[in-house]
Amino acid sequence: MIKTDVLVIGSGISGLSYAIKISEKLPDTKIMIVTKADEDESNTKYAQGGLAVVTDFQNDNFQKHIDDTIRAGDGENDPDVVKMVVEEAPKRFNEIVEWGAKFDQENGKxxxxxxxxxTENRIVHHKDITGFEIERALLETARNSPNIEILPYHYVIDLLTQHHVPGKELDPENIHCYGAYILDEKQKQIKKITAKITLVATGGAGHVYKxxxxxxxxxxxxxAFVARAYGKVSNMQYYQFHPTALYSKLDGMLFLISEAVRGDGAKLRTKNGKPFMQKYDPREELASRDIVARAIDNEMKTSGDxxxxxxxxxxxxxxxxxxxxxxxNKCLSEGIDPFxxxxxxxxxxxxxMGGINIDKDGQSSIRNLFAVGxxxxxxxxxxxRLASNSLLEGLVFGHNAALKSMTLLEENNFNFDDLKAIPEWNEDGMKIMDEMVLVTYLxxxxxxMMSDLVSIVRSNERLKIAKKKHQDISEAVSELYNYSILSPQLSELRNLVSVSGLIIDQSLEMKQNKGAFYNKDFA
Incomplete structure (x- = not known):
């Protein structure tokens, strides 16, 4: 068993900014960051557009940013949270500038x-690789912090909570987190890492789709692992589809053509060159992402392109x-000259947009478990989500979670009684998979199934069929999981099944169209 004071799961903007804050204020606190790939691999790294923050107070103000955020969120936002994040933005932005992140300037501004x-120009950026630049600066700061240890290729399997205690009767309002079971991929060993406080900063779930x-x-x-530990998860029906990814005949990760390109004047056309956004929204190319994505989806379905x-x-x-x-350069490498x-x-x-329920301090429904991003x-x-509000969310909630965590650490009122009853990881009777074909197939x-039935446009019939198909896949994955020695690929599949199930179930519960959720039966 390995002990740390703070366990951070994920090395993007949320996890790193949180860890740096605690490291600076509590230099004797041991902080361990685990990440399942290279330490710089995160969703943050691929954020192109930038960071939404009011800096030009002559032409812009907090209320405009608040109004834009709530308009994009179709009024489903928590207005107090929106106000807090927007008004905190300049302070948090200045901090990452102090940590070494560089942003483009014109005439000294x-x-x-x-x-x-x-409705205003407010996106600060570093060319079209803003996330990459922020990740670089934060990682450099974290590496120079003597009380932060970063462990790449450490894959979190499950949280350590009372749900692992044999025969324990769970009280959903009184679940505690004590750390996590973590697979060290290099040593092929599952470790039990305990912590006073754990932060989940694992990013999104895009690979639930093709x-x-x-x-x-x-x-x-x-x-997925918070849901398995009986933590509260909601709003999973809201999945945003970016309107403009570079088309490829291959499935998987597509290259993003930043929204900022349309912000600078690019226009959408049908394959044969006709404009179409005027049919869908008076803002045309600058409408919110849900509107633009549905417009493109409809044009493609109508034309067959x-x-x-x-x-x-x-x-x-x-x-x-x-x-x-x-x-x-990416376009040129694909044989496309944009001009x-x-x-x-x-x-x-x-x-x-949905996920682990948290309060303003980033606290989840599980005690001593925080989540950000x-x-x-x-x-x-x-x-x-309003464009470029995601990096901002990571900074503001990372800050708040760090402050609350430091208060708890200084109080030092942690009870680890149940931890003694949580067993070590047991692989007795399990076998190593000699091939990955079943994991890949499932x-x-x-x-x-998710791309065909639970995508940009849904229907009651599609969702009901998806529910049945999901049950079959879920049973097959459970059987595979129960008799196989664990690998990251199998665990990821298990998590994708959990997340897709939440998306389907919470989509079936929706009875009206809101923001990114669109059921054609409610149109």
């Missing part, structure tokens, strides 16, 4: 972009290449 749903803008690590792990086009041919080439060098031809784009699973239902996003079956 931060360059501000605009994206769909925003096509996503998320990296391969986004398999909903945190949401596999994609629509993003027209950048009338844009300022020099400005484009300065702001979007990564996108420009001579349309960029083929399709909607792809991008961001989950895309794996949570914080109340900020409502039914649909994962593809799940992703096909």
């Amino acid at each position: 931060f360059a501000l972009g605009r994206e769909g749903g925003h 096509n996503t803008t998320n990296p391969i690590i986004a398999t909903g792990d945190g949401i 596999e994609y629509v086009g993003l027209d950048c041919r009338e844009m300022d080439k020099e400005k484009f290449m300065k702001h979007f060098p990564n996108i420009y 001579k031809q349309l960029i083929p784009v399709v909607p792809a699973a991008h961001y989950l 895309e794996c949570t239902n914080s109340g900020l996003h409502g039914a649909n 994962r593809k079956q799940l992703q096909e």
Whole structure:
């Protein structure tokens, strides 16, 4: 058994900013960050657009940002949370600048972009690789903190709570977290790591669908293991599809064409060059993501085309290449010159608005368990996230969770009685899978079903069929899990099954269309 004071699961903006805060204020506190891939692999790394924050108080203000956020969220947001996050944004932004994150400037001021749903230019950015730059700066700061230890290729299987105690009668209002069972992939050993406080910062679940803008690590792990520990999870029916991912004939992670490109003037066209957004919303290309994604989906279904086009041919080439060098080079590598031809784009699973229920301090319904970022239902996003509010959420809630955690650590009122009854991981009687074909097959079956039946547009009939198909897949995965020695691939499949089940069930409970949730039977 390994002991630490604070266990952080995930190494993106949420986990790193939280750990750095505690490290600076409580230098004697032992902080362990575990991440299932390289330490820099996270959803944060792939965020292109930027960070939404009011810095130009002559033309912008907090109320405008609040109104834009609630409008995009279709009024399902918690207004107190929105106000808190928007008003805290400048302070948290200044902190990461102090930690070394660099943002583009013009004439001595931060360059501000605009994206769909925003009424003003307020997106601070580092070219079109903002997340990459933030991740670099935070990782460098964390590595220089003597009381932070980062363990890559450590995969969390389950949380340590009373639900692992044999014969224990659970009180859902009094569950405690004591750490986690963690697979050390290099040593092929499952460790029991205990902690006074645990933070879940595992990101999203894009790979529940065939096509996503998320990296391969986004398999909903945190949401799944919190749900298995009887933590409260909600709003899973709200899945945002980014309107413009670069079209590919291959399934998996698609390259994101940032919303900021449309914010700078790019136009959507049908495959044969006709504009169509004017039919769906007066804001046209700058409508919120749910509206644009459904419009593209409808155009593709009506025409039978596999994609629509993003027209950048009338844009300022020099400005484009300065702001979007990564996108420009990616297009050229695919044989597409954005100034001579349309960029083929399709909607792809991008961001989950629901997740682990948390309060303003990032506390979940499980004691001593905090959660921050895309794996949570914080109340900020409502039914649909406003562009570039996600990095902001990670910073503000990471800050709040760190403050609350430090209070608990200083009080030091932790009871570990039940921990003694939680067993070590037992693999007796299990066998190593000699091939991964079953895991791959079941994962593809799940992703096909979710993409076909529980995607941008849903229906009661589709959801009921999805429920039946999901039950069959779930039974097969459970059987496989029960007799196999655990691998990250099998555990990820188990988590994808858990998350997809929550999406289906909470979609069936919805009786009206809101934000990113659209059931054609309610239209």
